[in-house]
Amino acid sequence: MEVLLFAVSAVLSLAGGLGVVAARQPVHSALSLLVVLGALAILYLTLAAEFLAVLQVIVYAGAIVVLFLFVIMLLHARTPESRPSPVGAQAAVAVPLGLALWVGLSSAVLQLPAPVPRVPDGFGSTEAVGRELFGTFLLPFEVASLLLVVGIVAAVVLGSSPSSYDRRGREP
């Protein structure tokens, strides 16, 4: 069962990743990214990370991809896919380099200690992760909340209309 789930999710995520990189339309890239994120959520479930799987669907698929789609609709209504890209030579170098990177990473990663065969009940549940989060990782958690506030403020400032931005930030 786990093997089947892994195989399906792995194929889906690789196909989605290829779609993100190769799709001509940014909308197709965003939808491929959605496939990758869904497949990874399934993999998280098989890896006993229930909380992260749910978070993955809510935060990534629910918020980040929607944000991407929103910006694509905002920007690309007027700019369809531009002229053919002149990066052919760059791609010819990038693909072999990427393959080399993959081989290098994989060979580094294959020499692993044998896994713990069983994890205790409730490993990766909301309660277990929450206890760690508000215990050992309390300070990073608070710093993360500060980071989120900074992000909100930055989005508000950058998103305000250009005229008001000019008045505050630049010479007329």
Added chain:
Amino acid sequence: MTVPAGAYLVLSAALFTLGTVGVLVRRTALVLFMSIELMLNAVNLAFVTLARVHGNLDGQLAAFFVLVVAAVEVVVGLSILVHIFRTRDTVDVDEVDLLRG
């Protein structure tokens, strides 16, 4: 776990590589962002796999913080992108070269 941890990690390496190639090859800033998301997700998969291998929740917590940082990064990055589009009328990274020496 019947699937060896190495299989998850090789998949994670493949996704990371796809993201890297995407950053190198594409020129639309939006797709560059998506490739970076792909790389972040690949690293998250490695974190979660190793958390399972060691039976220790720290890896999952690291993945959680990566998630938070990725959310902030996307929000700020996309609003900068919208700003660039307003002033330059393009999101092609090759066209936005004002800082080139």
